[in-house]
Amino acid sequence: MSKKKSVFVFAKAQVSAFTGGMLDYVVMILCTELLHIHYTISIAIGGIIGAILNFSLNRYWTFNGNKASELAVGTQLLKFAFVVAGSIALKSSGTYLFTTWLKLDYKITRIMVDIIVSLGFNYVLQKYWVFRKRQVQEMNNPD
Structure with a gap:
């Protein structure tokens, strides 16, 4: 992949993460401030809701150049769920x-932790594990 395409x-990916993250953040605040749920639990609730939006954006827009939408959605969802679980644990505890x-x-x-987790954990795992191009190539050219 060229440097320009990588950028x-x-x-x-950052637009997708920001969009999902904003939904996540708003849900967290609503759950904490209006429903009086502890913020660590609200982070999990918001994280799940934001993850649904983020997964959809990543599958059909961000990593579509990798033909991510051609991969079996179940496999991607399972991998994505592991990343989301790790992300939620890091965000809640952090x-x-x-x-x-x-x-x-x-x-x-939360914003401080989100920046660290988003760049150092979520992006790396989504790009190189959940939505990686090689999976499509392996699926199309099994040896």
């Missing part, structure tokens, strides 16, 4: 630790 895919240690509002520490 474009990275940018699309937000709790930062909120406790830094004595900052959970809404601020």
